[in-house]
Amino acid sequence: MSYNRMELMISLASRFLEDESIVVVGTGAPCAAAMLAQTLYAPNLMIMFEAGGIGPLLPSMPISVGDSRTFYRALAASSMPEIMETCQRGMVDYTFLGGAQIDMYGNINSTMIGSDYSRPKVRFPGSGGANDLASFCWRTMMITVQDARRFTNKIDFITSPGYLTGKGAREAAGLPPGSGPYKVITDLGVLGFDAETKRMQVESIHPGITREQIAANTGFELLWSPDLDTSEPPTEQELAVLREKVDPYRYIIGRS
Amino acid sequence: MGEPNFALPEAKQVLYQPAGGRRLFSDPDADAAREYFHNKSRKKVDKTTTAAEAVARLVSDGDYLGVGGFGANRIPTAILHEIVRQHKKNLGLAGHTATHDFQILVAGRCVNRCDVAYVIGLEARGLSKRARQAVESGEIEITEWTNAALAWRYKAAAMGVSFIPARCMLGTDTVQYSAAVEMECPFTGKKYLALPALYPDVGVIHVHRADVYGNCQIDGIMVSDFDLARASKRLIITTEQLIPEEMIRRAPDRTAIPYYLVDAVVEVPYGSYPGNMAYMYYSDEEHLQEWLQAEQDPKTLADFIERNIYGVPDFWSYLMLNGGPARLAGLRHQETLLEK
Numbered sequence: 265m266s267y268n269r270m271e272l273m274i275s276l277a278s279r280f281l282e283d284e285s286i287v288v289v290g291t292g293a294p295c296a297a298a299m300l301a302q303t304l305y306a307p308n309l310m311i312m313f314e315a316g317g318i319g320p321l322l323p324s325m326p327i328s329v330g331d332s333r334t335f336y337r338a339l340a341a342s343s344m345p346e347i348m349e350t351c352q353r354g355m356v357d358y359t360f361l362g363g364a365q366i367d368m369y370g371n372i373n374s375t376m377i378g379s380d381y382s383r384p385k386v387r388f389p390g391s392g393g394a395n396d397l398a399s400f401c402w403r404t405m406m407i408t409v410q411d412a413r414r415f416t417n418k419i420d421f422i423t424s425p426g427y428l429t430g431k432g433a434r435e436a437a438g439l440p441p442g443s444g445p446y447k448v449i450t451d452l453g454v455l456g457f458d459a460e461t462k463r464m465q466v467e468s469i470h471p472g473i474t475r476e477q478i479a480a481n482t483g484f485e486l487l488w489s490p491d492l493d494t495s496e497p498p499t500e501q502e503l504a505v506l507r508e509k510v511d512p513y514r515y516i517i518g519r520s
Numbered sequence: 521m522g523e524p525n526f527a528l529p530e531a532k533q534v535l536y537q538p539a540g541g542r543r544l545f546s547d548p549d550a551d552a553a554r555e556y557f558h559n560k561s562r563k564k565v566d567k568t569t570t571a572a573e574a575v576a577r578l579v580s581d582g583d584y585l586g587v588g589g590f591g592a593n594r595i596p597t598a599i600l601h602e603i604v605r606q607h608k609k610n611l612g613l614a615g616h617t618a619t620h621d622f623q624i625l626v627a628g629r630c631v632n633r634c635d636v637a638y639v640i641g642l643e644a645r646g647l648s649k650r651a652r653q654a655v656e657s658g659e660i661e662i663t664e665w666t667n668a669a670l671a672w673r674y675k676a677a678a679m680g681v682s683f684i685p686a687r688c689m690l691g692t693d694t695v696q697y698s699a700a701v702e703m704e705c706p707f708t709g710k711k712y713l714a715l716p717a718l719y720p721d722v723g724v725i726h727v728h729r730a731d732v733y734g735n736c737q738i739d740g741i742m743v744s745d746f747d748l749a750r751a752s753k754r755l756i757i758t759t760e761q762l763i764p765e766e767m768i769r770r771a772p773d774r775t776a777i778p779y780y781l782v783d784a785v786v787e788v789p790y791g792s793y794p795g796n797m798a799y800m801y802y803s804d805e806e807h808l809q810e811w812l813q814a815e816q817d818p819k820t821l822a823d824f825i826e827r828n829i830y831g832v833p834d835f836w837s838y839l840m841l842n843g844g845p846a847r848l849a850g851l852r853h854q855e856t857l858l859e860k
Contacts, residue, residue, distance in 0.1 A: 291644045314667060315590045315617070316741030323857055327805070328643045330590030330617070332798040332855060335741055341798075343742035344590075344616075345675060348668035352687055371692075375664070381697060387656045389647075391694050392617060392638035396668035399688040422693045437691025438702070438711030 267498045268520035269451040271506055272470060273407050274300060275498035277360070277449045280405065285357040286310040288347065288397055290329050292516055293407045294360030295322075299510045300502060312356070314393040316342040325515050329393075348393070351400035354440065359401040361394050366406065367419040368463045368484040369433075370426025370445030372398065377420050391423050398424035399439050403446035410450035410481045417484040427462035452478045454495055458487050468493040529706055539689075539713065540698030542663035545612045545633050546584050548716035550682040556719075556753050560780075566732040567785045568762065571835060574784035575602040578754045579722050584612035586674070586718070586752055588725030588745040591619030592642065592795035592803050594738075596726040596758045598788040598835035604628030605829055614720060615639040616670040616744060620795060623648045623811060626660070627825050633661040635718070637670050645808055649815040664697040665689075671744040673718035677751030685712040723752025726791050727777070728800070730759035734782025735768040735775050740798030742776065749777040758788040760800065790839055790848055802854035807842055 267275075270293065277297035281287060283306040289295045290313075299322060302309045312318050315330030319339035326333040335341040350356055363372035364386075374394055378385035398404050404426075408414065426445045428434055435441045444462070448455040454468045465487035466478060471494060479486060498506075511517050547553075569577075579585070585603075589595040600621055603611070608630050615622060615636040622639045625631050627650060640651045654660050665673070668688050676684035685705065689695040690713055695702075701714045725745050727736040734757055738745065749755055757777070762785070768775060790797075794804035794811075814824035832838050839848065853859040 315593070315743050327645065327803065328591060328593055328619075328796070330593040330741065330743060331796045331803065332593070332740060335798070341739075341741045343746060344667060344671045344744045345747065348671060352668075375694070382658060384656055387640060387652055389638045389641035390615070390636045390664060391666040393667040395666040395692060395694050396688040399690065422691075424694070425691050428691045434691060438687065438713070439690050440687055 265500050265503060267503055268517065269409070270517045270520035271498050271503060273449050273451060274506060274517070275502040276454055276495060277405060277407050278502070279305060280447055281306050281309055281358060284308045286312060286355060287358040288312045288314060288351065288356055288401065289360055290362070291326055295325060296506065296510050296516050297360070297407065300505055303505045303509060304501060312347055312350070314347050314397070315344055316347060318342055325511060348396055351397060354402070356401045358403050358405060359397040360405050360407060361398060361424055362406065362408065363394070363423065364388060365414055365416045365419045366408070366448065367416060367426070369428060369430060370404070370448065370457060370464060371419055371422045371428060372406070372424040372426065373419050373421045375421040375423040379420065381421070395424045398426070400443065402443050404444065405446050406448045408448065408450055410452045410478070412481055412483040415482040415484065427457065431460065431462045452481060456489070461487070463487050465489050466492060468495040470495045471497055529709070535704055536714070537702040539695045539700050539702045540664070542697050542699050543661065544699040544716060545635060545663065546718055546720070548682045548718070550680050550717065553677065553719045553753070554680065562780050564733050564779055567734050567782060568732050569784050569786060571598045571602040571758070571786050571788065574756050574786055575599060575606055575608070578756055578783055579603060579608055581609045582611070583721040586614045586720035586723045586748050587618060587621045588723065588743070588748055589792065589795065590743045591617045591621065592808065594726050594743070594792050594797055595621050595795045596724045596756070596791060597624070597793060597795065598758055598786065598791050599724045599756055600624045601829050601835060601838065603630055604825070614670055614718060617667055619643060620808065620811070623651055626651045626654045627821065628829070631660055635665050635670060636662050637665050637667045642808065642812070645805070646812050648812060650821060663699050664694050666694065669700070669715050670718065671747065673715050674744055674747035674751040676715065676717035677719045678747040682717050683714045684717070686715050687712060689713055718751060720748070720752045721754065723748050723755045725749060725755070725777070726758045726788070728759070729761050729763045729767070730757050730785050731763055731765045731768050732785060733765065733779035734777070734785050735765070735779045736777035736782070737768070737771070737774045738776045746776060749781050754783045755781050756784045756786070757782050758786045758791045760789055760791060760797065762787045788835055791835070793839060793848070796855070800855060801848060801851040804842070804847070804851055
C-alpha cells in the first residue's frame with residue numbers, strides 16, 4: 265500500500281506513545297499521532313493541550329491549541345497554569361515540539377535565524393509553551409522533515425532545551441533530572457539519543473532510504489545505533505485510521 | 521521508624537544571578553501594587569459603558585496591556601479595535617500567545633515593547649507578515665519568556681508577591697534574552713528561575729456572561745485569565761451577554777472574576793469575532809485569511825484597516841461589514857458541529 269512521508273512519520277510516532285500515559289500535544293502532526301495512537305495502540309492515552317483542554321473526544325483537527333475542539337466533550341476544561349503545573353510536577357510523559365533548527369543534542373530553535381539577536385534575518389513566533397514542555401515533560405519528541413540546514417551543527421538560538429551540551433548539562437542548568445529528548449522522527453529515519461554522550465543517533469532507516477542520504481541531510485556527525493534497523497512502514501490499519509478517522513480532510517497528511 | 525526529619529538550611533549567603541540581559545517592562549514590586557490596590561474603588565456600582573468610553577478612560581499612551589483568552593480564542597476584539605481607532609501609542613504588551621490580538625495592535629502601530637512568549641504566528645493559520653516585520657525591524661522592543669513564565673508572572677502578581685520560582689527556561693538562549701534571575705532554593709539548594717511578578721496597567725478580558733457590576737462567568741478553558749484578572753491594576757470586561765446579578769448568585773461557584781476587580785463592563789455580542797468563543801461560535805477562518813493576505817502589501821493592509829477599523833464607528837458595524845447575522849449563524853453552526 266502506498267503512503268506519503270507525512271503518513272509514515274505520524275504512524276511511526278504513534279507507536280512510541282504508551283498506553284495509560286499522558287501527552288501534551290499541539291496542532292498538526294503530533295495531534296494526529298496522538299489520535300492514531302489512541303485509536304490503535306493506547307486507548308487510555310490522555311491527551312492534553314497547553315491552554316487547558318484535558319482528555320477531549322476530538323471531533324476534528326483543532327486549528328489552535330486553545331480552540332474549543334481541544335476540550336470538546338473533554339474530561340476537564342482547565343487552564344494554562346493547570347497544564348503547565350502538571351508538567352512541572354512530573355506527571356506528563358510525552359510532548360511533541362517543532363522548530364526551524366535542531367542540533368545534535370536535540371536543542372530546538374523556534375525563535376530566530378541570524379547571528380545578531382537584535383537584527384534577526386528571520387524572526388519566528390518564539391517559545392510559546394515549547395520551552396516549558398521541553399523542560400518539564402519526561403520524553404520530548406519531534407516530527408520533522410530532515411535536511412542539513414534544519415539539522416544543524418550551529419544552532420542560532422536555543423529556544424527549547426534538549427540535552428544542551430551533553431550528559432549532565434540539563435541537570436547542571438537546574439532542569440528536572442531524567443527528562444529530555446527521546447525520539448526525532450523524520451522523513452528519512454527515526455533518531456534517538458545515545459545514553460552516554462546524549463548525542464543524536466540513528467535507530468532506524470526508512471525503506472528506500474540510504475545511510476548516505478541521512479548523513480548528507482544532517483549538518484552534524486550522527487551516531488549510528490549498533491542495533492540499526494529498517495523502519496516498519498505504516499500498516500494498512502494505520503493508514504485506514506489516519507485517512508478515514510483522524511484526518512479525513514487531509515489537513516495534515518495532505519501537506520506531504 | 522520515626523517521622524522523617526527534614527533539616528532546615530544553615531544560614532548562608534544566597535546567590536542571585538541575573539540570567540537574562542533584557543529589559544523588564546513593568547514594576548514587579550508587590551508593595552507598589554498593594555498601594556495601587558489599596559486605593560482601587562470597591563464600589564459595587566453599575567459599570568456598564570461603551571468600548572469607546574472604556575478605552576478613552578482606562579487606556580493611556582504608554583500603558584502595559586494584558587489581553588485575555590488565547591490568540592484567536594475568546595479575545596476582546598472590540599476593545600483591541602477601539603485602542604487602534606483611538607490611536608493609542610507606545611503600549612507594552614504581554615505576548616502570552618498573542619496571535620490575532622497582536623496582529624490588530626501592530627496594524628495600528630500601538631505597541632512599542634513586548635514580553636514575548638508567542639507572537640507573529642497565528643498557529644496553524646500561518647504568520648503575520650506585518651507583525652514579523654515590526655519585530656524584525658526593532659520597531660517593537662522584545663524580552664523573551666515562555667507561555668508558562670508569563671502565566672506564572674501573572675500568578676505571582678495575583679498572589680501579591682514580587683516573584684515566583686519556576687524550572688523552565690533554564691540553560692537556554694530563551695533565558696539569556698529574558699529578564700529573569702537564577703536563584704538557589706533556600707530549602708533544597710537547587711537552582712531555580714525567579715520570575716518577576718507581572719502587574720499589567722490594564723487587563724482586557726472577554727467573557728461569556730457578566731452582570732452590570734462586573735461579576736463574570738467564563739465557560740470552557742480559563743487559559744490564564746483567572747490570574748490576569750487579579751494581576752491587572754485596571755480591568756476592562758467585554759461580555760457576550762449581560763445577566764442579572766440574581767443569575768450570578770444562583771451559581772456562585774461559576775464566578776471567575778468578582779466585581780471588585782473590574783473597572784468597566786461592555787456588552788459585546790460576538791465580541792471574540794473573528795476568534796472562537798467556546799460553545800457559541802467558531803473562528804471565522806476566511807476573515808482571518810483575509811487579514812493575513814491584506815498584510816502582503818502595506819497599501820492593501822492600510823485599506824483593510826481603514827475599512828474594518830478606522831472607517832467604522834463601532835464593533836457592531838465591523839460585524840455587519842463582514843457578513844452580519846448570516847455569517848455569524850454559520851459560525852454558530854460550525855461551533856456546535858451542525859456544519860463542518
